[in-house]
Amino acid sequence: xxxxxxxxxxxxxxxxxxxxxxxxxxxxxxxxxxxxxxxxxxxxxxxxxxxxxxxxxxxxxxxxxxxxxxxxxxxxxxxxxxxxxxxxxxxxxxxxxxxx
Amino acid sequence: xxxxxxxxxxxxxxxxxxxxxxxxxxxxxxxxxxxxxxxxxxxxxxxxxxxxxxxxxxxxxxxxxxxxxxxxxxxxxxxxxxxxxxxxxxxxxxxxxxxxxxxxxxxxxxxxxxxxxxxxxxxxxxxxxxxxxxxxxxxxxxxxxxxxxxxxxxxxxxxxxxxxxxxxxxxx
Amino acid sequence: xxxxxxxxxxxxxxxxxxxxxxxxxxxxxxxxxxxxxxxxxxxxxxxxxxxxxxxxxxxxxxxxxxxxxxxxxxxxxxxxxxxxxxxxxxxxxxxxxxxxxxxxxxxxxxxxxxxxxxxxxxxxxxxxxxxxxxxxxxxxxxxxxxxxxxxxxxxxxxxxxxxxxxxxxxxxxxxxxxxxxxxxxxxxxxxxxxxxxxxxxxxxxxxxxxxxxxxxxxxxxxxxxxxxxxxxxxxxxxxxxxxxxxxxxxxxxxxxxxxxxxxxxxxxxxxxxxxxxxxxxxxxxxxxxxxxxxxxxxxxxxxxxxxxxxxxxxxxxxxxxxxxxxxxxxxxxxxxxxxxxxxxxxxxxxxxxxxxxxxxxxxxxxxxxxxxxxxxxxxxxxxxxxxxxxxxxxxxxxxxxxxxxxxxxxxxxxxxxxxxxxxxxxxxxxxxxxxxxxxxxxxxxxxxxx
Numbered sequence: 001x002x003x004x005x006x007x008x009x010x011x012x013x014x015x016x017x018x019x020x021x022x023x024x025x026x027x028x029x030x031x032x033x034x035x036x037x038x039x040x041x042x043x044x045x046x047x048x049x050x051x052x053x054x055x056x057x058x059x060x061x062x063x064x065x066x067x068x069x070x071x072x073x074x075x076x077x078x079x080x081x082x083x084x085x086x087x088x089x090x091x092x093x094x095x096x097x098x099x100x
Numbered sequence: 101x102x103x104x105x106x107x108x109x110x111x112x113x114x115x116x117x118x119x120x121x122x123x124x125x126x127x128x129x130x131x132x133x134x135x136x137x138x139x140x141x142x143x144x145x146x147x148x149x150x151x152x153x154x155x156x157x158x159x160x161x162x163x164x165x166x167x168x169x170x171x172x173x174x175x176x177x178x179x180x181x182x183x184x185x186x187x188x189x190x191x192x193x194x195x196x197x198x199x200x201x202x203x204x205x206x207x208x209x210x211x212x213x214x215x216x217x218x219x220x221x222x223x224x225x226x227x228x229x230x231x232x233x234x235x236x237x238x239x240x241x242x243x244x245x246x247x248x249x250x251x252x253x254x255x256x257x258x259x260x261x262x263x264x265x266x267x268x269x270x271x272x
Numbered sequence: 273x274x275x276x277x278x279x280x281x282x283x284x285x286x287x288x289x290x291x292x293x294x295x296x297x298x299x300x301x302x303x304x305x306x307x308x309x310x311x312x313x314x315x316x317x318x319x320x321x322x323x324x325x326x327x328x329x330x331x332x333x334x335x336x337x338x339x340x341x342x343x344x345x346x347x348x349x350x351x352x353x354x355x356x357x358x359x360x361x362x363x364x365x366x367x368x369x370x371x372x373x374x375x376x377x378x379x380x381x382x383x384x385x386x387x388x389x390x391x392x393x394x395x396x397x398x399x400x401x402x403x404x405x406x407x408x409x410x411x412x413x414x415x416x417x418x419x420x421x422x423x424x425x426x427x428x429x430x431x432x433x434x435x436x437x438x439x440x441x442x443x444x445x446x447x448x449x450x451x452x453x454x455x456x457x458x459x460x461x462x463x464x465x466x467x468x469x470x471x472x473x474x475x476x477x478x479x480x481x482x483x484x485x486x487x488x489x490x491x492x493x494x495x496x497x498x499x500x501x502x503x504x505x506x507x508x509x510x511x512x513x514x515x516x517x518x519x520x521x522x523x524x525x526x527x528x529x530x531x532x533x534x535x536x537x538x539x540x541x542x543x544x545x546x547x548x549x550x551x552x553x554x555x556x557x558x559x560x561x562x563x564x565x566x567x568x569x570x571x572x573x574x575x576x577x578x579x580x581x582x583x584x585x586x587x588x589x590x591x592x593x594x595x596x597x598x599x600x601x602x603x604x605x606x607x608x609x610x611x612x613x614x615x616x617x618x619x620x621x622x623x624x625x626x627x628x629x630x631x632x633x634x635x636x637x638x639x640x641x642x643x644x645x646x647x648x649x650x651x652x653x654x655x656x657x658x659x660x661x662x663x664x665x666x667x668x669x670x671x672x673x674x675x676x677x678x679x680x681x682x683x684x685x686x687x688x689x690x691x692x693x694x695x696x697x698x699x700x701x702x703x704x705x706x707x708x709x710x711x712x713x714x715x716x717x718x719x720x721x722x
Contacts, residue, residue, distance in 0.1 A: 010111045014137070016205075017118040017119055040161075051149060057241060059150050064246075068253075073169065074264040077169065082267045129359075132362075155399045174409075235452055
């Protein structure tokens, strides 16, 4: 493998891209996709360290994160569909029923 | 050498398609670029000799979650949204957060190289030929040390499944 | 920098020239094979409907695939005005790319495997071929047409739901070997002396049904149901793009039948590979080839034109050459080391062809399902059955290892397990009948039919 710094840099870059997506985009689906990108960045770190130490525990944690991402996507998209049925929109700044 | 080239190819692909994903106007295009980014990450996993995670990434993330995303984008087909502004008025917040995060990560990476003993320990990773067969090792760890976590994850998935069904059900 | 890249490329080529060459050969030859599968299918359909099928191009229509390929290549390539150009271009390529890539993991005999001995073996094949779903979904979306979108949504819903059942069926097969490596799976069947279709018949049945649904074949070919949806996701595609989808579909057929052959039908093993009494079976492949050659020679004088006679002779010669190649390892002691490679390849291709032949047979026999019936079969019958099956096979294996059973005596524990699974299946079916009997008058809920 390459020096660990390469992987950390890649992971940090993907993480920041994901954060920018979450903050700037209006479409909730794209926001959810940016969160997937963030989770992915974390996975790269875990697997890189697992390889560095020769211990598979990091990979097992990455597996759990993937399971978590699946659960999050299912529930999140369910909420989006339910919301779309009521309000005909998926834009984050139009979800303002609770705003006074 | 081959390892290095593969890493740079996959890393470049991941970052480029991640950036494209965030900036594309059309949600389906965003999803396609996210798929590319996920596949590139799978490539990085393979380069790190995590074969099992590579195929799980492809089967679960690309073949499962992303198909779900594309499904929902098509169900929530929004031609109107294409004409509207794609970005909320939070550019400055985003810029500040991004700068702060880059500064933090940069400082961490820089300091880990400067101060030995602190930050990231510099170890020699075991050569690829000495690693045990990957899927067997993951299975041993998953059903040995992390059995409880595995069971909890299955309960989580069950809850998510019920939740998704309840959410998406039409009201009678 | 430039030098480093060149150096890396050279290293890469030095290490991997053989797999690359095999990949090129597969990409070049597979369209031809698919063409001939289509020809066989048309001939079989004609036979079942008491017609002759394609007869004009070449003797008995043997050159029809080449004529079809030329026709498809020179057809006008139409892109709809409102289509998303990039995705429209990308979708068929994705579909066919995933199908071709998954072939890399398959082993045609112990000697022929492109990605040799990968740790995740069969999962690689299943996972990569599952990515073809993107070609279908995106193709339907990109053509900006309602028929296409409906077709693609139906198709992907079908693929996603049947993939679960197929995956669970594979799990109960894999429980018997405890490895994902394709070579090790076949070797386990050699050591046990029994094919896993005997030990896990219910899993094989589930995989059979699910694999037909996964390849969008009749009786589950709703996404392309001509009478209902024009041609589903392929409606707007024409010429070469359409033929790419076609190639992907038939390649997927080859892939699923190869997976079934590897896991359940003993891969490249001869029937009764360890029993010396059945060694005479080694003479079957060459004799079969000689028989085909003889038939071709017999038909040669009856061909109407000189070119067709020559073509028939050429086919006969090819069959004779194949017969000689197959005979050599059995008859000549010098060629003995080649036995595993050559005969393994023959038996593997033979089994895959038989599986595909069964697919075609079903297509012309059973009428098409309705979409809600399809979903009910997948979710309410196959998935529960496959989960129960994993459970009972696991229990049977533990009981078997407790009594130290191996090979054929494993049947003592796996047969009761299969019977239990079947009883559960019947109970599920009966419960389904009862619950649907009450709602007979309710309109069928067809979510994706629009």
